Amino acid sequence: EVQLVESGGGLVQPGGSLRLSCAASGFTFNTYRMSWVRQAPGKGLEWVSYISSSSSTLHYADSVKGRFTISRDNAKNSLYLHMNSLRAEDTAVFHCARVNYVSGSYHFDYWGQGTLVTVSS
């Protein structure tokens, strides 16, 4: 059974930093691309970042570029999101999601329950 379990969320002051983790199990982690997707309270889904299976390709949403860094440790079956210079508008539930590729289609086929990040003084 595929499982994605996020951790590391919490309350942080504006300008602060946080590192989110996502523990993956039930599939061959090092063969899948991964992403982070966030959801502000009461709002819709916003894609945040993407990493290829080998970490050779990284992509970021403009809203987090230069502040967030995605990484992975395939030996530990783990995905990370390092977040710096946090702002109030970064307050959200952050989900890790597996990116599946089928016949030219990239989509998120498994999601974690998410970890809440609250940026407030």
Next chain:
Amino acid sequence: EIVLTQSPGTLSLSPGERATLSCRASQSVSSISLAWYQQKPGQAPRLLIYGASSRATGIPDRFSGSGSETDFTLTISRLEPEDFAVYYCQQYGSSPLFTFGPGTKVDIK
């Protein structure tokens, strides 16, 4: 940048009725790049449809997707009580890499 617009914002229907949800792209996109998700309160999103019309594993056949270029549709043929939720379309592209629509809430009339 491609923007996805979903309509209606809220759809009020009764169990057993047919639901038709629209997702419109600001410019033509490949149908291969279009997916649909369902999200219930307090839960993670669940993949329903990818490649505009392919059902994900375990998704009932009352869910179907169609469309091309700028207009895509998710149809639920007969609403079951568990189908009342928020539905998002998503597109894979160049910049940003992934885009979500704002969502359509299907609630009980």
